[in-house]
Amino acid sequence: MSEAVAGTDAFRRWTVGDIRITRILELPPMAFDPADFLQTTREEVLRRRAWLVPDYATEAGDIILHFQAFIIEAGGKRIMVDPCIGNGKPRVPAALDMLDTPFLQRLESAGFPRESIDFVLCTHLHVDHCGWNTMLVDGRWVPTFPNARYFFARGEFEHARVDGSDPNARAIFEDSVQPIVDAGLADLIEPDHPIVEGVRLEATPGHTPGHCSVVISSGGQQAILTGDVIHHPIQTSMPDVSSNFCWDGEIGRATRRAMLERVAAARAIMIPPHFAGPTGVYLTPDGEAWRVEEA
Incomplete structure (x- = not known):
């Protein structure tokens, strides 16, 4: 079950056995044309308005x-997963360009000063997952988490190094x-x-080709x-x-369906990085697919 933290929706926590997961918002919830x-x-969204509005859709x-x-x-470690967009970085689209957010202050307020992070994991190397x-x-870009080892999936690293498809790459x-x-903190x-x-x-x-998810198991529970x-x-x-940003939509569809089936069973x-509202959800059968309920 999730819990709000410190009286603000910027932080939310889930407990999975002996493991704790905390989310830190970088930006306020944002609405987009789907x-x-x-x-x-929008028509497809509105067909499902009964359970999408107001948390997930307008x-x-x-x-x-x-x-x-x-x-x-x-295990006595603090692991940062998908460290968002970052400040002062030239990016496309404009909503992500040259941000100036209190992300690090929020991180510290939640009890995680940047020096306390032991590992950094990026599920993939898109603009909003590694900034x-x-x-x-x-005037120099330096590691935000100076005491951490940064883990990059080797295939994802190699793809990102030569990617010409993403304007931000x-x-x-x-x-x-x-x-x-360059700082000697990377592990492939x-x-x-x-x-x-x-x-x-x-x-x-x-x-992306080297995309990874993070599986958490403890006390007979899983996230x-x-x-x-x-x-x-x-x-x-x-x-x-x-999504409109997939490297291979067919592979992505197969991966997504397999994950949804597994999560439901x-x-x-399930804690996706872009789900608004409570973010962490369980899946409930809905015909041949599913809908979500707050975890």
């Missing part, structure tokens, strides 16, 4: 998204990945690399930090709907 992100329409059929990171506390890897100090690699390598790993007991990566390709296998709850109802908590 077609900007997904291969669907009365007009726009989808609501979060941009957020997660801290896993397990706070670094911060600007005296070169800037992301130069300001959010290469400085970590395979998806089955152990993190700590109860926390492991799993290859979930499609959105999955999905990364961008899924962006919005409407995709639980329409699993074949992909295990009654696991």
